Amino acid sequence: MNTFTNLVLAAAEEAEHSIEYGDGGIFAEWAWLLVIVPFVAFVAIVFFGKRLPRQGGEIAVGAMAFVFIYAAILFVINTVEGVVFEHSVEVARIGSFAIEWGWVVDGLSSMMYLVIGLLAFLIFTYALGYMEGDVRPTWFFAAFTLFAGSMLLLVSAPNLIQLIVGWEGVGLASYLLIGHWWEDKENSSAGMKAFYVNKVADIGLVIGAFVLAIPVGSFRISDVLDAVVGNSGDIEAVAFWGAALLFIGAMGKSAQFPLHVWLPDAMAGPTPVSALMHAATMVTAGVYLLGRMYPLYAEMAAEARVPVLIIGTITLIIAGLLAVVQDDIKKVLAYSTVSQLGYMVAAMGAGAYTAGLFHLWTHAFFKGLLFLGAGSVIHSVHSNNMSDMGGLRKPMPVTFGTFVAGTLALAGIFPLAGFFSKDEILAAFNYEGYTAVLVIGVVGAFVTAFYMARTVFLTFYGTYKGHGRPHESPRVMTMPMVVLAGLAVVGGWVNIPGLYTGFTDWVGTRAQTFAEHHAESFDWPVVAIGLTAAFLGIVAGYFLYYRDEETQQARDSFRIPLLWPLLEHKYYLDDLYMNGIVTPIKGPIARFVDWTNSYVLDGIVNAAGFVTRALARFVYQDLDQRGIDLALNGVAYSTDDLAGRTRLLQTGKVQQYAGATVIGAVLLVIGFVVFG
Amino acid sequence: MPLLRRRKPRKKRCRHDSKELEARGLELRIPEGGELVLLNQFLILGALLFSLGVYGLLVRRNAVMVLLSIELMLNAVNVNLVAFESFLRNAGAGGQIFAIFVITVAAAEVGIGLAIILLIFRNRTSANVDELDLMKW
Amino acid sequence: MSDWFSEPANWVFLVLALVIAVSAVRVVTSTNVVHSALFLVLALGATAGLFLLLSAEFVAWVLVLVYIGAVIVLFLFGIMITRAPTGPNVEMDHRPRAPAAMAAFLMFIVTAGSGLTAFGDQEITRLGDGTSTELIGEQLLQRFVIPFEVVSFVLLAALIGGITLARRDASPAEEEATEEEVQA
Numbered sequence: 001m002n003t004f005t006n007l008v009l010a011a012a013e014e015a016e017h018s019i020e021y022g023d024g025g026i027f028a029e030w031a032w033l034l035v036i037v038p039f040v041a042f043v044a045i046v047f048f049g050k051r052l053p054r055q056g057g058e059i060a061v062g063a064m065a066f067v068f069i070y071a072a073i074l075f076v077i078n079t080v081e082g083v084v085f086e087h088s089v090e091v092a093r094i095g096s097f098a099i100e101w102g103w104v105v106d107g108l109s110s111m112m113y114l115v116i117g118l119l120a121f122l123i124f125t126y127a128l129g130y131m132e133g134d135v136r137p138t139w140f141f142a143a144f145t146l147f148a149g150s151m152l153l154l155v156s157a158p159n160l161i162q163l164i165v166g167w168e169g170v171g172l173a174s175y176l177l178i179g180h181w182w183e184d185k186e187n188s189s190a191g192m193k194a195f196y197v198n199k200v201a202d203i204g205l206v207i208g209a210f211v212l213a214i215p216v217g218s219f220r221i222s223d224v225l226d227a228v229v230g231n232s233g234d235i236e237a238v239a240f241w242g243a244a245l246l247f248i249g250a251m252g253k254s255a256q257f258p259l260h261v262w263l264p265d266a267m268a269g270p271t272p273v274s275a276l277m278h279a280a281t282m283v284t285a286g287v288y289l290l291g292r293m294y295p296l297y298a299e300m301a302a303e304a305r306v307p308v309l310i311i312g313t314i315t316l317i318i319a320g321l322l323a324v325v326q327d328d329i330k331k332v333l334a335y336s337t338v339s340q341l342g343y344m345v346a347a348m349g350a351g352a353y354t355a356g357l358f359h360l361w362t363h364a365f366f367k368g369l370l371f372l373g374a375g376s377v378i379h380s381v382h383s384n385n386m387s388d389m390g391g392l393r394k395p396m397p398v399t400f401g402t403f404v405a406g407t408l409a410l411a412g413i414f415p416l417a418g419f420f421s422k423d424e425i426l427a428a429f430n431y432e433g434y435t436a437v438l439v440i441g442v443v444g445a446f447v448t449a450f451y452m453a454r455t456v457f458l459t460f461y462g463t464y465k466g467h468g469r470p471h472e473s474p475r476v477m478t479m480p481m482v483v484l485a486g487l488a489v490v491g492g493w494v495n496i497p498g499l500y501t502g503f504t505d506w507v508g509t510r511a512q513t514f515a516e517h518h519a520e521s522f523d524w525p526v527v528a529i530g531l532t533a534a535f536l537g538i539v540a541g542y543f544l545y546y547r548d549e550e551t552q553q554a555r556d557s558f559r560i561p562l563l564w565p566l567l568e569h570k571y572y573l574d575d576l577y578m579n580g581i582v583t584p585i586k587g588p589i590a591r592f593v594d595w596t597n598s599y600v601l602d603g604i605v606n607a608a609g610f611v612t613r614a615l616a617r618f619v620y621q622d623l624d625q626r627g628i629d630l631a632l633n634g635v636a637y638s639t640d641d642l643a644g645r646t647r648l649l650q651t652g653k654v655q656q657y658a659g660a661t662v663i664g665a666v667l668l669v670i671g672f673v674v675f676g
Numbered sequence: 677m678p679l680l681r682r683r684k685p686r687k688k689r690c691r692h693d694s695k696e697l698e699a700r701g702l703e704l705r706i707p708e709g710g711e712l713v714l715l716n717q718f719l720i721l722g723a724l725l726f727s728l729g730v731y732g733l734l735v736r737r738n739a740v741m742v743l744l745s746i747e748l749m750l751n752a753v754n755v756n757l758v759a760f761e762s763f764l765r766n767a768g769a770g771g772q773i774f775a776i777f778v779i780t781v782a783a784a785e786v787g788i789g790l791a792i793i794l795l796i797f798r799n800r801t802s803a804n805v806d807e808l809d810l811m812k813w
Numbered sequence: 814m815s816d817w818f819s820e821p822a823n824w825v826f827l828v829l830a831l832v833i834a835v836s837a838v839r840v841v842t843s844t845n846v847v848h849s850a851l852f853l854v855l856a857l858g859a860t861a862g863l864f865l866l867l868s869a870e871f872v873a874w875v876l877v878l879v880y881i882g883a884v885i886v887l888f889l890f891g892i893m894i895t896r897a898p899t900g901p902n903v904e905m906d907h908r909p910r911a912p913a914a915m916a917a918f919l920m921f922i923v924t925a926g927s928g929l930t931a932f933g934d935q936e937i938t939r940l941g942d943g944t945s946t947e948l949i950g951e952q953l954l955q956r957f958v959i960p961f962e963v964v965s966f967v968l969l970a971a972l973i974g975g976i977t978l979a980r981r982d983a984s985p986a987e988e989e990a991t992e993e994e995v996q997a
Contacts, residue, residue, distance in 0.1 A: 715928075725834075727920045736906060738846060776949075795979065
């Protein structure tokens with residue numbers, strides 16, 4: 001780390017929390033309602049939804065309103081006095097391992113409750129308008145409520161088993177909702193793809209959970225983390241592998257390279273699903289997991305942070321670049337989400353617990369908002385493609401205004417939410433001395449601003465190219481967007497270094513104490529570089545994609561040379577996965593063999609043949625062919641004869657094989673008796 | 677079992693000393709009857725059932741019949757498991773539980789087996805095993 | 814030997830074993846598929862009786878319920894759907910039978926022989942001392958909970974597999990056929 005930054009960050013401190021927290025009183029004790037209410041609502045929607053005027057949507061919104069209010073109360077309590085509360089009920093017992101259901105109320109979980117409750121309430125309300133006239137709105141709201149319940153189950157988990165149950169529950173809901181319009185084959189395969197990719201990662205999560213739980217003798221996260229904080233030798237032996245395996249699980253859910261491929265395809269689902277699950281909450285489950293287990297990563301398994309940092313950094317840049325070339329507005333936002341998740345994961349990997357979670361918090365607001373804006377546009381244009389949009393600024397003023405607010409927040413323009421969180425992450429990279437990562441992060445910020453500027457200019461400027469007349473969405477859809485736009489502006493003000501750092505205290509309210517870095521003041525050079533990158537991105541976007549009537553033709557066909565082909569094929573990753581197993585075996589090897597056969601071997605054979613023929617003609621006249629012929633033919637004929645006999649053994653009749661197996665088993669037993 | 681309740685108990689034959697068993701944490705349960713029931717009679721019956729199953733497995737042409745023979749073999753295994761459970765006095769129901777597992781797996785196997793046979797029948801309009809010789813030379 | 818015959822449980826055993834043996838022989842020799850299946854019912858029913866004799870009531874009833882109640886019905890459906898030949902003159906067996914019979918006989922000798930040499934004339938002394946269903950339930954959910962879960966997973970896999978296999982996906986040839994029908 002250079003000395004200049006050292007000076008700047010002299011005020012930064014390694015935080016140690018050793019404060020006594022409150023237990024949250026009756027609200028924390030009754031926090032199980034947060035989980036139960038959505039599940040009850042799910043059952044109610046399944047059974048009674050169809051008979052209600054809004055097809056069950058009102059039950060879902062009601063449940064989410066409850067969750068939001070309850071979460072807000074918990075959040076306020078936590079803000080005032082700091083809450084650490086945990087309660088578990090035994091459900092079953094295998095040997096000494098207890099399977100428990102419980103709930104945790106502390107700074108981290110109450111922050112997540114609030115994010116989930118607030119976003120879910122707003123997006124469910126939005127969905128009332130968006131899903132009007134859908135083929136099966138009841139089922140949509142049922143699955144959506146199931147998702148909310150599973151997500152809260154995951155977040156409230158005091159033990160790893162419950163966390164896995166919630167984790168799989170959100171995976172299930174994700175599968176159901178991506179494939180909501182399953183009549184289209186593409187949608188149902190997108191759902192399956194998400195499910196499969198996540199399953200691959202979940203194996204890591206499950207094994208990791210067992211690896212960590214077995215030496216401690218308990219699945220409770222607090223027991224595991226207590227052992228970690230107490231430097232117990234048993235867990236130290238497995239800490240690295242446990243942490244790495246948990247991260248594999250997080251890679252799937254949080255769409256980290258190379259398992260990010262499912263998230264863009266997941267955009268096949270309805271837009272409210274993309275907003276709530278695939279942008280704001282579900283995909284942050286991996287980041288939440290890293291945050292929940294952070295004491296493990298802080299010191300004991302610090303080496304496991306290296307892959308976390310590397311994967312996060314790779315993800316943030318490659319996904320950001322991919323977002324540049326997408327025509328589908330939702331896919332731009334999807335890759336943007338992957339990229340921002342990369343920032344969060346990289347922050348966790350760099351040891352900036354607060355910064356990572358802070359970005360989760362702000363990202364939930366502005367990315368949820370951007371998706372709602374995109375959904376509003378899609379709802380009006382009836383197309384996902386930006387080539388069918390353009391000029392929507394006039395007919396859709398509210399959508400335009402809120403979308404721009406979200407864009408600026410995501411780009412990290414002062415003083416919107418994204419500025420503070422992204423700056424804190426970049427400052428953390430700088431503080432920890434990861435210069436390469438810092439550079440990539442700044443480039444990522446430039447790319448982020450660029451593709452968002454591109455999206456805004458292509459969608460809202462120029463002339464309209466779609467069909468029909470675009471119109472502003474109904475109030476039930478615009479109101480949530482306005483609220484979220486407000487939050488996207490002010491959401492970052494809860495953690496201004498040197499001014500007000502409430503967020504740091506909230507998420508630091510944990511039962512375990514652990515070392516963690518967060519900035520106490522701005523890292524001014526980083527602020528300047530980051531802001532410049534963001535402005536440059538927007539300016540570049542303006543020059544390349546701003547469209548008025550005259551320049552439109554030229555701009556529309558603009559493709560960045562060199563980069564474009566690579567990006568348009570998504571780095572050929574999907575191709576790699578689809579053909580990665582078959583083609584190397586079937587294609588190149590076969591082609592190589594064919595090539596070798598026709599050039600190398602044939603050449604050798606031809607040459608050899610040529611020489612041999614000359615030689616043979618000579619030998620033929622000298623050696624009596626009869627003797628040799630007889631010998632060779634004899635060998636050939638006897639081989640042929642033998643083969644003809646032995647091949648009869650392979651009759652293809654299953655029962656003869658079975659008979660042979662039986663005889664073989666009998667002979668084995670006899671052999672054991674006689675020689676054993 | 678009322679069916680087997682003896683009228684007068686015979687001399688009890690115990691192969692284990694009760695104290696020795698208690699030392700091992702096991703409870704000596706003195707049976708009320710059945711002293712002359714040999715283990716081997718069950719084992720031989722099981723062997724007979726199993727061999728008949730093997731015979732059917734090898735000789736039947738119809739795939740459904742082959743499956744029936746396999747059921748016979750599984751049943752032989754169940755007889756052995758339950759007999760051993762009865763024989764080992766403190767097995768903790770392990771034999772019976774595994775018999776239940778065998779029954780469960782057999783049910784699954786029949787379901788899958790019949791589905792496969794159905795598929796074969798659809799493709800070849802015959803469920804005869806000897807006509808399925810795609811694996812030959 | 815007279816001792817053996819003086820034991821009433823052995824009489825029950827003899828009757829049941831006879832029924833099992835005869836019906837098992839009929840299962841593998843009957844020329845009628847439906848008869849075979851019904852003889853299997855008889856063999857299984859007698860086996861359930863044998864389990865009762867061995868005081869394994871729960872297993873006995875499970876056998877009756879699952880096998881005779883469900884599996885055999887499935888078999889009868891299978892026979893019906895695959896239109897297995899049921900006439901008297903159908904070739905039900907491969908010829909020659911002798912190698913199969915030989916293999917089965919060897920199997921019998923080996924299995925029965927190993928039982929005889931290993932356990933001699935040891936007795937089952939626990940007859941009539943029933944294992945309570947409660948104990949089975951407890952053991953199933955404590956000591957054997959992992960196998961139990963595995964078996965449940967197997968059942969699920971079989972369920973999905975059975976559906977996937979038996980579901981009629983239109984093959985390309987069939988699709989063409991329907992298209993032609995439509996065009997016609």
